[in-house]
Amino acid sequence: MNRFAYLVFGIISYLIFFAAFLYFIAFVGNFPLVPFTVDQGRPILPVWQAAAIDIFLIALFGVQHSVMARPAFKRAWTRIVPEPVERSVYVLSASIVLMLLCHFWHPIPAVLWDAGSGPLAMLLLAIFALGWLIVLLSTFLISHFELFGLKQVWSNMLGHGATEPVFRTPFFYRLVRHPLYSGFILAFWATPRMTVGHVLLAVGMTIYILIAIRHEERDLTALFGEKYVAYRGRVGMLTPRLRR
Numbered sequence: 001m002n003r004f005a006y007l008v009f010g011i012i013s014y015l016i017f018f019a020a021f022l023y024f025i026a027f028v029g030n031f032p033l034v035p036f037t038v039d040q041g042r043p044i045l046p047v048w049q050a051a052a053i054d055i056f057l058i059a060l061f062g063v064q065h066s067v068m069a070r071p072a073f074k075r076a077w078t079r080i081v082p083e084p085v086e087r088s089v090y091v092l093s094a095s096i097v098l099m100l101l102c103h104f105w106h107p108i109p110a111v112l113w114d115a116g117s118g119p120l121a122m123l124l125l126a127i128f129a130l131g132w133l134i135v136l137l138s139t140f141l142i143s144h145f146e147l148f149g150l151k152q153v154w155s156n157m158l159g160h161g162a163t164e165p166v167f168r169t170p171f172f173y174r175l176v177r178h179p180l181y182s183g184f185i186l187a188f189w190a191t192p193r194m195t196v197g198h199v200l201l202a203v204g205m206t207i208y209i210l211i212a213i214r215h216e217e218r219d220l221t222a223l224f225g226e227k228y229v230a231y232r233g234r235v236g237m238l239t240p241r242l243r244r
Protein backbone atom coordinates (compact mmCIF):
# COMPACT_ATOMS: atom_id res chain seq x y z
CA MET A 1 0.00 0.00 0.00
CA ASN A 2 2.78 2.39 1.00
CA ARG A 3 4.68 1.58 -2.18
CA PHE A 4 1.70 2.46 -4.33
CA ALA A 5 1.04 5.67 -2.35
CA TYR A 6 4.71 6.66 -2.83
CA LEU A 7 4.42 6.01 -6.56
CA VAL A 8 1.29 8.17 -6.81
CA PHE A 9 2.98 10.90 -4.76
CA GLY A 10 6.04 10.74 -7.05
CA ILE A 11 3.91 11.03 -10.19
CA ILE A 12 1.88 13.94 -8.77
CA SER A 13 5.10 15.76 -7.74
CA TYR A 14 6.51 15.22 -11.22
CA LEU A 15 3.36 16.57 -12.93
CA ILE A 16 3.36 19.63 -10.64
CA PHE A 17 7.04 20.17 -11.45
CA PHE A 18 6.36 19.95 -15.20
CA ALA A 19 3.50 22.47 -14.98
CA ALA A 20 5.72 24.82 -12.89
CA PHE A 21 8.57 24.43 -15.40
CA LEU A 22 6.31 25.33 -18.36
CA TYR A 23 4.92 28.29 -16.40
CA PHE A 24 8.44 29.44 -15.64
CA ILE A 25 9.38 29.41 -19.36
CA ALA A 26 6.35 31.64 -20.09
CA PHE A 27 7.25 33.80 -17.05
CA VAL A 28 10.84 34.44 -18.20
CA GLY A 29 9.79 34.84 -21.85
CA ASN A 30 6.97 37.29 -21.02
CA PHE A 31 4.45 35.14 -22.88
CA PRO A 32 0.90 36.39 -22.21
CA LEU A 33 -0.23 32.77 -21.67
CA VAL A 34 0.24 33.18 -17.90
CA PRO A 35 -1.07 35.87 -15.53
CA PHE A 36 2.33 36.86 -14.08
CA THR A 37 5.56 37.32 -16.00
CA VAL A 38 8.90 38.91 -15.24
CA ASP A 39 7.66 42.21 -16.72
CA GLN A 40 3.89 42.01 -16.34
CA GLY A 41 1.15 41.17 -13.89
CA ARG A 42 1.82 42.75 -10.51
CA PRO A 43 1.40 46.49 -9.84
CA ILE A 44 4.53 48.61 -10.22
CA LEU A 45 6.05 49.43 -6.80
CA PRO A 46 8.88 51.87 -5.99
CA VAL A 47 12.09 50.30 -7.36
CA TRP A 48 13.69 49.46 -4.00
CA GLN A 49 10.51 47.89 -2.67
CA ALA A 50 10.11 45.71 -5.79
CA ALA A 51 13.83 44.84 -5.77
CA ALA A 52 13.70 43.81 -2.09
CA ILE A 53 10.75 41.44 -2.74
CA ASP A 54 12.37 39.98 -5.88
CA ILE A 55 15.76 39.46 -4.23
CA PHE A 56 14.02 37.72 -1.31
CA LEU A 57 12.22 35.39 -3.79
CA ILE A 58 15.48 34.54 -5.61
CA ALA A 59 17.21 33.90 -2.26
CA LEU A 60 14.35 31.63 -1.16
CA PHE A 61 14.71 29.68 -4.42
CA GLY A 62 18.49 29.43 -3.95
CA VAL A 63 18.33 28.37 -0.30
CA GLN A 64 15.67 25.69 -0.92
CA HIS A 65 17.61 24.24 -3.87
CA SER A 66 21.02 24.35 -2.21
CA VAL A 67 20.09 23.16 1.27
CA MET A 68 17.76 20.32 0.26
CA ALA A 69 20.27 18.95 -2.30
CA ARG A 70 23.14 18.49 0.18
CA PRO A 71 24.01 14.94 1.31
CA ALA A 72 24.11 15.95 5.01
CA PHE A 73 20.60 17.42 4.78
CA LYS A 74 19.36 14.31 2.94
CA ARG A 75 20.80 12.03 5.66
CA ALA A 76 18.97 13.95 8.40
CA TRP A 77 15.82 14.47 6.31
CA THR A 78 15.39 10.76 5.49
CA ARG A 79 14.95 10.06 9.20
CA ILE A 80 11.64 11.92 8.80
CA VAL A 81 10.78 11.47 5.12
CA PRO A 82 10.81 7.91 3.64
CA GLU A 83 13.86 7.46 1.41
CA PRO A 84 11.98 6.44 -1.78
CA VAL A 85 10.10 9.77 -1.84
CA GLU A 86 12.96 12.02 -0.68
CA ARG A 87 13.66 13.22 -4.24
CA SER A 88 9.94 13.70 -4.97
CA VAL A 89 9.61 15.87 -1.84
CA TYR A 90 12.58 17.90 -3.11
CA VAL A 91 10.96 18.24 -6.55
CA LEU A 92 7.64 19.29 -5.02
CA SER A 93 9.33 21.84 -2.71
CA ALA A 94 11.33 23.25 -5.64
CA SER A 95 8.14 23.57 -7.73
CA ILE A 96 6.31 25.37 -4.91
CA VAL A 97 9.21 27.82 -4.44
CA LEU A 98 9.33 28.41 -8.21
CA MET A 99 5.59 29.12 -8.32
CA LEU A 100 5.94 31.51 -5.37
CA LEU A 101 8.67 33.34 -7.29
CA CYS A 102 6.47 33.66 -10.39
CA HIS A 103 3.38 34.62 -8.40
CA PHE A 104 4.88 37.29 -6.15
CA TRP A 105 7.49 38.69 -8.54
CA HIS A 106 7.25 42.48 -8.97
CA PRO A 107 8.29 43.93 -12.35
CA ILE A 108 10.75 46.82 -12.55
CA PRO A 109 9.91 48.22 -15.98
CA ALA A 110 12.85 50.54 -16.88
CA VAL A 111 14.28 49.26 -20.19
CA LEU A 112 18.01 48.48 -20.54
CA TRP A 113 17.93 47.34 -24.17
CA ASP A 114 15.26 46.87 -26.81
CA ALA A 115 16.10 45.02 -30.02
CA GLY A 116 12.64 45.75 -31.51
CA SER A 117 11.22 42.98 -33.70
CA GLY A 118 13.88 42.64 -36.43
CA PRO A 119 16.54 39.95 -37.03
CA LEU A 120 18.41 40.70 -33.79
CA ALA A 121 15.23 40.16 -31.76
CA MET A 122 14.64 36.88 -33.64
CA LEU A 123 18.20 35.77 -32.89
CA LEU A 124 17.76 36.53 -29.18
CA LEU A 125 14.47 34.60 -29.11
CA ALA A 126 16.17 31.66 -30.83
CA ILE A 127 18.93 31.68 -28.17
CA PHE A 128 16.22 31.82 -25.47
CA ALA A 129 14.53 28.73 -26.98
CA LEU A 130 17.89 26.97 -27.42
CA GLY A 131 18.65 27.59 -23.72
CA TRP A 132 15.46 25.81 -22.59
CA LEU A 133 16.07 22.99 -25.06
CA ILE A 134 19.57 22.47 -23.64
CA VAL A 135 18.11 22.42 -20.10
CA LEU A 136 15.56 19.74 -21.04
CA LEU A 137 18.01 17.63 -23.08
CA SER A 138 20.60 17.76 -20.28
CA THR A 139 18.12 16.32 -17.79
CA PHE A 140 17.69 13.32 -20.12
CA LEU A 141 21.45 12.99 -20.59
CA ILE A 142 22.09 12.53 -16.86
CA SER A 143 18.81 10.68 -16.15
CA HIS A 144 15.61 12.72 -16.30
CA PHE A 145 13.47 10.29 -14.34
CA GLU A 146 16.02 9.92 -11.52
CA LEU A 147 16.56 13.69 -11.30
CA PHE A 148 12.82 14.19 -10.79
CA GLY A 149 12.26 11.29 -8.40
CA LEU A 150 10.22 8.97 -10.63
CA LYS A 151 12.89 6.27 -10.93
CA GLN A 152 13.16 6.06 -7.12
CA VAL A 153 9.42 5.55 -6.51
CA TRP A 154 9.18 3.10 -9.43
CA SER A 155 12.14 1.00 -8.18
CA ASN A 156 10.56 0.98 -4.75
CA MET A 157 7.24 -0.14 -6.25
CA LEU A 158 9.05 -3.11 -7.85
CA GLY A 159 10.74 -3.92 -4.54
CA HIS A 160 14.24 -2.93 -5.72
CA GLY A 161 16.60 -1.05 -3.40
CA ALA A 162 17.98 2.44 -3.95
CA THR A 163 20.32 2.68 -6.98
CA GLU A 164 23.90 3.94 -6.71
CA PRO A 165 24.62 7.29 -8.41
CA VAL A 166 26.36 6.89 -11.79
CA PHE A 167 28.87 9.38 -13.22
CA ARG A 168 27.81 10.28 -16.77
CA THR A 169 29.46 12.43 -19.44
CA PRO A 170 27.42 11.98 -22.64
CA PHE A 171 27.07 14.54 -25.44
CA PHE A 172 26.95 18.10 -23.95
CA TYR A 173 28.73 16.77 -20.84
CA ARG A 174 31.82 16.10 -22.97
CA LEU A 175 31.95 19.82 -23.77
CA VAL A 176 30.94 21.43 -20.46
CA ARG A 177 30.51 20.13 -16.93
CA HIS A 178 27.19 21.94 -16.33
CA PRO A 179 25.23 22.19 -19.59
CA LEU A 180 21.91 22.36 -17.78
CA TYR A 181 23.07 25.50 -15.97
CA SER A 182 24.55 26.91 -19.21
CA GLY A 183 21.11 26.45 -20.79
CA PHE A 184 19.46 28.34 -17.91
CA ILE A 185 21.94 31.20 -18.25
CA LEU A 186 21.21 31.50 -22.00
CA ALA A 187 17.46 31.49 -21.30
CA PHE A 188 17.71 34.14 -18.57
CA TRP A 189 19.91 36.56 -20.52
CA ALA A 190 18.71 36.19 -24.12
CA THR A 191 15.76 38.53 -24.47
CA PRO A 192 14.91 41.11 -27.14
CA ARG A 193 13.75 43.54 -24.45
CA MET A 194 15.73 43.65 -21.21
CA THR A 195 14.20 45.49 -18.25
CA VAL A 196 15.73 46.19 -14.84
CA GLY A 197 13.41 43.54 -13.33
CA HIS A 198 14.52 40.94 -15.90
CA VAL A 199 18.20 41.76 -15.40
CA LEU A 200 17.70 41.38 -11.64
CA LEU A 201 16.31 37.88 -12.27
CA ALA A 202 19.18 37.05 -14.66
CA VAL A 203 21.89 38.33 -12.29
CA GLY A 204 20.31 36.69 -9.22
CA MET A 205 19.92 33.32 -10.93
CA THR A 206 23.43 33.46 -12.40
CA ILE A 207 24.87 34.11 -8.91
CA TYR A 208 22.78 31.24 -7.54
CA ILE A 209 24.07 28.94 -10.31
CA LEU A 210 27.70 29.82 -9.53
CA ILE A 211 27.11 29.05 -5.83
CA ALA A 212 25.24 25.82 -6.70
CA ILE A 213 28.16 24.67 -8.87
CA ARG A 214 30.61 25.09 -5.98
CA HIS A 215 28.46 22.93 -3.69
CA GLU A 216 27.58 20.41 -6.39
CA GLU A 217 31.20 19.91 -7.45
CA ARG A 218 32.29 19.39 -3.86
CA ASP A 219 29.67 16.62 -3.54
CA LEU A 220 30.55 15.12 -6.94
CA THR A 221 34.25 15.05 -6.02
CA ALA A 222 33.43 13.32 -2.72
CA LEU A 223 31.24 10.82 -4.61
CA PHE A 224 33.34 10.06 -7.70
CA GLY A 225 36.84 11.07 -6.48
CA GLU A 226 39.69 11.08 -9.03
CA LYS A 227 37.33 10.47 -11.93
CA TYR A 228 35.59 13.79 -11.27
CA VAL A 229 38.83 15.65 -10.53
CA ALA A 230 40.23 14.54 -13.91
CA TYR A 231 36.97 15.50 -15.66
CA ARG A 232 37.14 18.93 -14.03
CA GLY A 233 40.70 19.29 -15.25
CA ARG A 234 39.88 18.67 -18.89
CA VAL A 235 36.30 20.02 -19.38
CA GLY A 236 35.09 23.64 -19.00
CA MET A 237 32.53 24.61 -16.38
CA LEU A 238 29.83 26.50 -18.32
CA THR A 239 31.48 27.07 -21.71
CA PRO A 240 33.67 24.71 -23.75
CA ARG A 241 37.37 25.07 -23.08
CA LEU A 242 39.44 26.37 -26.00
CA ARG A 243 42.32 24.04 -26.78
CA ARG A 244 45.76 25.55 -27.05
Ligand SMILES: C[S@@+](CC[C@H](N)C(=O)[O-])C[C@H]1O[C@@H](n2cnc3c(N)ncnc32)[C@H](O)[C@@H]1O
Residues within 6 Å of the ligand: 138, 142, 147, 166, 167, 168, 169, 173, 177, 178, 179, 180, 181, 182, 216, 220
Ligand atom coordinates in the same frame (compact mmCIF):
# COMPACT_ATOMS: atom_id res chain seq x y z
C1 LIG B 1 20.09 19.90 -11.53
S1 LIG B 1 21.23 18.69 -11.99
C2 LIG B 1 22.46 19.69 -12.77
C3 LIG B 1 23.52 18.89 -13.43
C4 LIG B 1 24.71 19.72 -13.93
N1 LIG B 1 25.19 20.59 -12.89
C5 LIG B 1 24.38 20.52 -15.16
O1 LIG B 1 24.30 21.75 -15.07
O2 LIG B 1 24.20 19.92 -16.23
C6 LIG B 1 22.01 18.31 -10.47
C7 LIG B 1 22.29 16.84 -10.25
O3 LIG B 1 23.09 16.33 -11.29
C8 LIG B 1 24.10 15.50 -10.75
N2 LIG B 1 25.22 15.52 -11.70
C9 LIG B 1 25.91 16.59 -12.11
N3 LIG B 1 26.85 16.24 -13.03
C10 LIG B 1 26.72 14.89 -13.20
C11 LIG B 1 27.38 13.92 -14.02
N4 LIG B 1 28.36 14.26 -14.86
N5 LIG B 1 26.98 12.63 -13.93
C12 LIG B 1 25.99 12.27 -13.10
N6 LIG B 1 25.32 13.13 -12.31
C13 LIG B 1 25.67 14.42 -12.35
C14 LIG B 1 24.42 16.10 -9.41
O4 LIG B 1 24.96 15.18 -8.52
C15 LIG B 1 23.04 16.58 -8.97
O5 LIG B 1 22.38 15.56 -8.28
